[in-house]
Amino acid sequence: MDIMEIRIDEGNKNERIDKILSAHEKEWSRTQVQDWIKDGFVKVNDKNVKPNYKCQEGDVITVDIPEPEPLDVIPEEMNLxxxxxxxxxxxxxxxxxxxxxxxxxxxxxxxxxxxxxxxxxxxxxxxxxxxxxxxxxxxxxxxxxxxxxxxxxxxxxxxxxxxxxxxxxxxxxxxxxxxxxxxxxxxxxxxxxxxxxxxxxxxxxxxxxxxxxxxxxxxxxxxxxxxxxxxxxxxxxxxxxxxxxxxxxxxxxxxxxxxxxxxxxxxxxxxxxxxxxxxxxxxxxxxxxxxxxxxxxxxxxxxx
Known part of the structure; x- marks a missing residue:
């Protein structure tokens, strides 16, 4: 599992954490980030927060990037x-x-x-x-x-x-x-x-x-x-x-x-x-x- 650390400066203070993270990494959708926060993969100053948490200057966000889930949807041949x-x-x-x-x-x-x-x-x-x-x-x-x-x-x-x-x-x-x-x-x-x-x-x-x-x-x-x-x-x-x-x-x-x-x-x-x-x-x-x-x-x- 990869770990990413982000420190909040004055430019990002009072912004929602889910918005900050989805803007920081373009391939992360906001919904995906919210799920990670709810599942405990994201912490602020080593504490769990909610997706609507507003970051403060000096906050340290730690993201334990989870491994991709195995795709359990079975391909089926269809006449599309x-x-x-x-x-x-x-x-x-x-x-x-x-x-x-x-x-x-x-x-x-x-x-x-x-x-x-x-x-x-x-x-x-x-x-x-x-x-x-x-x-x-x-x-x-x-x-x-x-x-x-x-x-x-x-x-x-x-x-x-x-x-x-x-x-x-x-x-x-x-x-x-x-x-x-x-x-x-x-x-x-x-x-x-x-x-x-x-x-x-x-x-x-x-x-x-x-x-x-x-x-x-x-x-x-x-x-x-x-x-x-x-x-x-x-x-x-x-x-x-x-x-x-x-x-x-x-x-x-x-x-x-x-x-x-x-x-x-x-x-x-x-x-x-x-x-x-x-x-x-x-x-x-x-x-x-x-x-x-x-x-x-x-x-x-x-x-x-």
């Missing part, structure tokens, strides 16, 4: 729908029903299992269960994801997400007929205190969330919209559309009790654009709607 790949990034079209990364009790059949069989190099910033994963889409949402194949690419793509320069457009079918052609939903999203598995628009421990939408087509009881994410909160489109009174069709968590039988929300991440981490060239990709989505729209159009 890859739209782009080079030495730094990969863009994949995830099918509906596939979980993005393993979790306890669900260690196989995920996109990460397939990615590990497809390519040996994936960034390690997000830990052993989420190698290469920069952003996620829900299990029952289909569409495009960007994957980082090294830490340089990972940092670049995350920074683009933070600075809201990544293009992410989704097609969503919602209940109700939206009368206006476009709109912006600016409402903070946080964990639902009554149901920890759900998100909601709330002011309690919430984060900024902005979704823009345009109406593409109106049906008898439904509207097809294109949503563009400015931020990327968990379940953002599903929560925001419910908040304005037009929940997603088929959504078992945020939709009405009586909804379409679609085995999940009718949502597809169809357009993804970003600057290449190394060349800075803007790349944009578009994945067509899945067949079942197309068939559903054809049925609604016929009935309308």
């Amino acid at each position: 729908d890859i739209y782009y790949e080079d030495a730094d990034v990969l863009v994949v079209n995830k099918p509906k029903g596939m979980v993005v990364h393993p979790a306890p009790g669900h260690m196989s059949g995920t996109l990460v299992n397939g990615l590990m069989a497809h390519c040996k190099d994936l960034s390690g910033i997000n830990g052993v269960l989420r190698p290469g994963i920069v952003h996620r889409i829900d299990k029952d949402t289909s569409g495009l994801l960007m994957v980082a194949k090294n830490d340089l690419a990972h940092e670049s793509l995350v920074n683009q997400l933070v600075h809201k320069t990544v293009t992410r457009r989704y097609k969503a079918l919602v209940h109700g007929v939206i009368p206006h052609d476009h709109g912006t939903i600016n409402a903070p999203i946080g964990r639902d205190t009554r149901d920890r598995q759900s998100m909601t628009v709330t002011n309690e421990s919430s984060k900024e969330a902005v979704t823009h939408f345009n109406v593409l087509e109106r049906f008898h009881d439904f509207t097809l919209v294109e949503c563009q994410l400015e931020t990327g909160r968990t379940h953002q489109i599903r929560v925001h559309m419910k908040y304005i009174g037009y929940p997603l069709a088929g959504d078992p968590k945020y939709g009405p009790k009586k909804t379409l039988d679609f085995n999940g929300q009718v949502l597809h991440a169809g357009i993804l654009g970003f600057k290449h981490p190394r060349t800075e060239e803007y790349l944009e990709f578009e994945a067509p709607l899945p067949e079942d989505y197309v068939e559903l729209l054809a049925t609604l159009e016929k009935n309308h």
Whole structure:
């Protein structure tokens, strides 16, 4: 185990320890540093502290850098729908029903299992269960994801997400007929205190969330919209559309009790654009709607 020692000077005093350490070593993510602090690998003046500890001038931080965890995610051969790949990034079209990364009790059949069989190099910033994963889409949402194949690419793509320069457009079918052609939903999203598995628009421990939408087509009881994410909160489109009174069709968590039988929300991440981490060239990709989505729209159009 390597040991690193950092002495705090006047320039860093009153800054959080997790912020100082993640800035000191670029390959350490803030989440990773916070985990190390909680697990006792980081001490200040030989004492354990919390991740929000504010350092004082003269403090000595000692980091016992833990050995990398052995990767216990099993590679699985899959027929991945890859739209782009080079030495730094990969863009994949995830099918509906596939979980993005393993979790306890669900260690196989995920996109990460397939990615590990497809390519040996994936960034390690997000830990052993989420190698290469920069952003996620829900299990029952289909569409495009960007994957980082090294830490340089990972940092670049995350920074683009933070600075809201990544293009992410989704097609969503919602209940109700939206009368206006476009709109912006600016409402903070946080964990639902009554149901920890759900998100909601709330002011309690919430984060900024902005979704823009345009109406593409109106049906008898439904509207097809294109949503563009400015931020990327968990379940953002599903929560925001419910908040304005037009929940997603088929959504078992945020939709009405009586909804379409679609085995999940009718949502597809169809357009993804970003600057290449190394060349800075803007790349944009578009994945067509899945067949079942197309068939559903054809049925609604016929009935309308």
